[in-house]
Amino acid sequence: MHNFEKAPIFVYVINVDWYFELHWLQRALATLNSGAEVHLVMGMTDTRLMDSFSQYGLVCHQWNIDRKSLNPFFNLKGLVDLYQLLKSISPDVIHAITIKPNIYVGLICHLLKIPYLLSITGTGIIFSGKALSTRLIRPAIRLLYKASKRKDIKRRIIFENNEDRAYFINTGLCDSPEAVTILGAGVNPDIYEPVAERETDTPIILFAARLLWDKGLGDLIEAAKRLRSQGLKFSIQVAGIIDNSTVNAIDQRVLEAWGREGAIQWLGTEKNMPRLLAQANIVVLPTFYGEGVPRILIEAASCERAIVASDIPGCREIVRHGINGLLVPARDIEALAEALAQLIQNPEIRKIMGKQGREIVERDFSEQQVISETLSLYKELLS
Structure with a gap:
């Protein structure tokens, strides 16, 4: 383990506690x-x-940040509050996570001259969204990322996949030497352990993600209709966090209506993911969101589950087509239905893919590896 010489002060700045x-x-x-x-x-x-963070020995500070507000006055207040808070803590290193904290910390560290890290956990709705509001704000966000570049302050920018890293470098949002890839959050393979699939004529397809339209649940419902009309038997379980503080959230009433129709089984927010994965046969994520590396896909592979996911950055990092799952073009309902049909009808293929997924996680996606790489960066910035 990396031990620091003297006790440095670290601050994590992030938009919300559950994340x-x-x-x-x-x-x-x-x-x-x-x-x-x-x-x-x-x-x-x-x-x-x-309370639980405090019991671990982490010092908690409330920061009033409205994650979806574009109101300049409110955002300026959030920036000033954060500046005063960070100045009072007087940290040695600041680690900002997600877009708003990235931009605020980038600007504040100009003034405070503190080494910092920005984590790009996927490009999110700001870079991938098609709505007019996100398209209008995108140039401003890019400008703010560029504005925070300085030669005299040490910083690192951490990406979860190499395609996001290349995009930021190629568009001048950061420089190549400061850009590092660490593959997602990693999982503990001892907790997410392999469990043999239950033999069944009605496989369970699990969709577990933040309940945003951009994660592709609507497309999955459409694909499922086609498969059921062909006489295929399966059930779809949906679990996840309803995140009303962001645009594109799926309303809980929509989920409950799908549940009543029998389109899905709505499980709500599930804390025990290993248990949920153990009872599933296939894991699906037809996302068209700007992903980092979706944690559910790492968890699924670790538990030896075959995966169907969109062929986009982040998903491509963990799902190797034909090896531990199937990649389909985003928003292509026909291709999604075909891939699911292939896995529903072939338990043997699922089993082989599951074993190969587990090997990929043990080699590239263990939590220990992610922690070790992150602490190395911290030591570098402190030196």
Whole structure:
């Protein structure tokens, strides 16, 4: 393990607590265990999470950030609040995660002259969305990323996949030497362990993701209609976080209506993902969102489940077509239906793909590897 010489002060700046718990908690705890003092600055939505972070020894600060607001006045207030908070903590390194914290921290570190890291956890709706509001704001976001480049402050920009890294470098949003790829959040293969599929004539297809339209659940429902009209037997389980603080959220009433129609089985938010994966036969993510590396796909591969996913950056990183799953063009319902049909009808192929997925995770996507690579970057910025 990397141990720091003297106790440096680290601050993680992130938009919301549940996202931090899901993707970043293990890295923050490893930083703490290496001898650092660790602060979390974020939008706190759940007091139970705040209590559990504090019990670990992480210092929590509430930051009022509206993740979907484009109101300049409100965003300026968020920036000023963050500046004052960071100045009072006086950290040695700041790690900002997701677009708004990235931009705010990039600008603030100009003034405070503190080494920092930005994590690009996929390009998100801002870079991939088709709505007019996102298209209008995109040039401003790009300009702000460019504005935060400085030669006299050490920084690293961490990408979850190489295609996002190339895009940022090629469009001048960052420089090649400062851009690093660390593949997703990783999972612990001992927790996400292989469980043999239950033999069944009605395979369970699992869709588990943040409930945004861009994650492709609507396309999955359409593909399922076609498959059922061909007489194929299967069921679709849907689990995930309903995230109303973002545009493109699927309304819970829509999910409940699909449940009543028998299109899906709506499970709500599920904490025990290994259990959910153990009872599934196939995992699907027909996303057209700007992904980093979707965690559910790493978890699925670790549990030896065959995957159907969109052929886009991030999904391509973990799913190798024909090896541990099938990649289909995003928004192509016909191709999605065909890929699902192939796996529904072939339990043997699913089994082989599952085994190969597990090997990919053990080699490239273990949590330990991600933690080790992240702590190495921290040491580099401190030196």
